[in-house]
Amino acid sequence: MRIVPAIILGVAIILAPVIWYVFPLIVPIEDDFEGPAIDSGARIEIEMLSQQVEDMRAEIERLSLEISRAQSGAAAPLQGVDGADDYGYDSSTPNEIIDAYAQVVLIADRNNVNQDLQLASSSFLKETFGLPREDLTDSCQSMTNPRLEENLVLEEVGPVRVRMLKPAIESLRTVFDNIRRTDPDLYDRINTAGSLCVRRVRGATSSASAHAYGLAVDLNVDGVLDTLGDGKTQLGLTILADFFRQEGWVWGAAWGREDSMHFEVSRNKIEEWLEQGLL
Helix, strand or coil: CCCHHHHHHHHHHHHHHHHHHHHHHHCCCCCCCCHHHHHHHHHHHHHHHHHHHHHHHHHHHHHHHHHHHHHHHCCCCECCCHEECCCCEEECCCCCCCCCCCCCCEEHHHHCCCCCCCCCCCCHHHHHHHCCCCCCCCCEECCCCHHEEEEEEEEEEECCEEEEHHHHHHHHHHHHHHHHHHHHHHHHCCEEECCEEEEEEECCCCCCCCHHCEEEEEECCCCCCCCCCCCEEEHHHHHHHHHHHCCCEHHHHHCCCCCCCEEEECCCHHHHHHHHCCC
């Protein structure tokens, strides 16, 4: 009977590379589908394949342990709490990613995620609109700049409620409409951590961020906040970034201190609105 576990282990080791090679051939990605949503499927498929490989590795380790114990005359595998063995493998749960969008992943090539979009610096915003209020502090206050205040609106936009400048609201609505049509599952998971906050940039005396001008929003999946500056983010946010970039928004993942929940209108888009007389 000791030969049976050895056979199982051998088959598992042989099948691992076969599955890795054959799966892309039997589950092809459609070439005629355009738009950011194809990136969603690719990223999720990569994460699922990675998880399946990890699960297979854990199973091989478990089988190796059983073989060792069988050779030493032991009768059964060591079990931990709730069916999990000493290697952490839990045979009572399926080997699948239950929540792909909330998976935390490294941000690939994050310095280039915004491509040719320009950041609207605090000096550009101040020169263009003036400060959102003269007496900025470290706390959020009301906006008093007449030019900006008359364009400030509070609305339900897609799955979130935000207070932003009207052109930014309409642009955000376009982003969410595109997400809803192409990736409705992700759309239903979007949550916000805030939009308008009229205060100075931390550490500065007279500079205000895009949030203070009603030109930025913080988003997440399922209300789970991202860890600032760790170079990682939820998989769902990497997908959202494609849609925002397409509409001319900058993603905070590219900053020196990564802030992947942060999306703000690019300088390119603001200059476009200025030319159209929208601001």
